[in-house]
Amino acid sequence: DIVMTQTPLSSPVTLGQPASISCRSSQSLVHSDGNTYLSWLQQRPGQPPRLLIYKISNRFSGVPDRFSGSGAGTDFTLKISRVEAEDVGVYYCTQATQFPLTFGGGTKVEIK
Amino acid sequence: QLQLQESGPGLVKPSETLSLTCTVSGGSIGSSTYYWGWIRQPPGKGLDWIGSIYYSGSTHYNPSLKSRVTISVDTSKNQFSLKLSSVTAADTAVYYCARLNITVAAHDSWGQGTLVTVSS
Numbered sequence: 482d483i484v485m486t487q488t489p490l491s492s493p494v495t496l497g498q499p500a501s502i503s504c505r506s507s508q509s510l511v512h513s514d515g516n517t518y519l520s521w522l523q524q525r526p527g528q529p530p531r532l533l534i535y536k537i538s539n540r541f542s543g544v545p546d547r548f549s550g551s552g553a554g555t556d557f558t559l560k561i562s563r564v565e566a567e568d569v570g571v572y573y574c575t576q577a578t579q580f581p582l583t584f585g586g587g588t589k590v591e592i593k
Numbered sequence: 594q595l596q597l598q599e600s601g602p603g604l605v606k607p608s609e610t611l612s613l614t615c616t617v618s619g620g621s622i623g624s625s626t627y628y629w630g631w632i633r634q635p636p637g638k639g640l641d642w643i644g645s646i647y648y649s650g651s652t653h654y655n656p657s658l659k660s661r662v663t664i665s666v667d668t669s670k671n672q673f674s675l676k677l678s679s680v681t682a683a684d685t686a687v688y689y690c691a692r693l694n695i696t697v698a699a700h701d702s703w704g705q706g707t708l709v710t711v712s713s
Contacts, residue, residue: 482656518698522640529689529706530640535697573640577698581655582630582642 483507485574487585493593500561502588504574509554511578518577521550521559524587525570533572534559566592595620597690597704605684605711611677615690615704622671623648628693629673630700631664633686641686645693646673680711 484507494500510517521534532541534550537557547562561568569592574585601613615629622629630645644654646664654662658677666673677684687708691700 516698520697520699522700529703530700531703532699532701535694535699535701539697541697541699541701575640575699577693580653581657582645582693584640584642587639 482581483510483576483579483583485576485583485585487572487574487588489588490586491589491591493591494561494564495593496566497563500564500568500590502559502572502574502590504552504557504559504585506555506557506576510576511554517553519550519552519557520575520577521548522573522575522584523568523570524573525567528570530573561590564590564592595692595702597692597702599688599690599704599707601707601709603708603710605680605709606713607681607711608679611675611680611684611688611709611711613675613688613690613707613709615673615675617671617673617692622666622673623668626695628653628695629666630691630693631675632689632691632700633684634689634706635683635686643675643677643688682711685709685711 486505488503522530524530538550549560571587596618598616605611628645631643644664646652661678663676687706689706690704692702694701
């Protein structure tokens with residue numbers, strides 16, 4: 482199985498300031514078709530997860546442009562350019578390059 | 594707009610079988626673009642993929658649960674279902690059904706989730 486490791490576990494951020502979350506996979510997420518199937522989910526308190534970013538850096542429909550994804554191979558980053566109150570929650574990276582699908586342990590974004 | 598809704602008992606006894614159904618509305622479960630799957634989240638913990646099914650009935654399961662899991666699809670009812678046998682307290686979790694978009698290889702639509710507690 483591909484193990485997904487996220488850091489930090491928690492990220493206290495001042496409103497309007499940037500936040501950054503790292504995700505590392507135990508093996509390359511480059512699929513045989515050339516794509517890298519790494520995505521990011523946001524889970525607000527009491528809500529189901531919501532897709533933010535797919536294939537490393539593509540924002541899903543309706544996702545604000547303050548969210549961006551980057552990376553390659555085994556190292557990936559989610560950035561929030563200016564944190565807003567509605568961004569509070571837990572963020573998960575997840576891979577679909579190989580079954581079984583796996584998730585990172587989550588990073589909690591909270592306001593200082 | 595696509596909606597997914599989980600349904601089933603909220604309380605299951607140890608050693609029994611957990612059964613949940615996901616009803617899809619606003620879209621066809623028979624589309625070739627998607628898999629349909631189950632993900633669970635123990636209280637206060639992270640996400641754990643259980644398995645996914647294609648409209649044709651082709652399945653992928655998490656090897657850690659494979660011996661106890663069955664996912665099935667009923668295209669006539671636009672539903673898919675989860676059965677997890679021989680449950681223990683460790684299976685207590687919020688169970689989500691979700692759509693796996695093959696094009697983007699990501700779960701792009703989720704149900705609200707249903708809490709299943711395993712207890713006598």
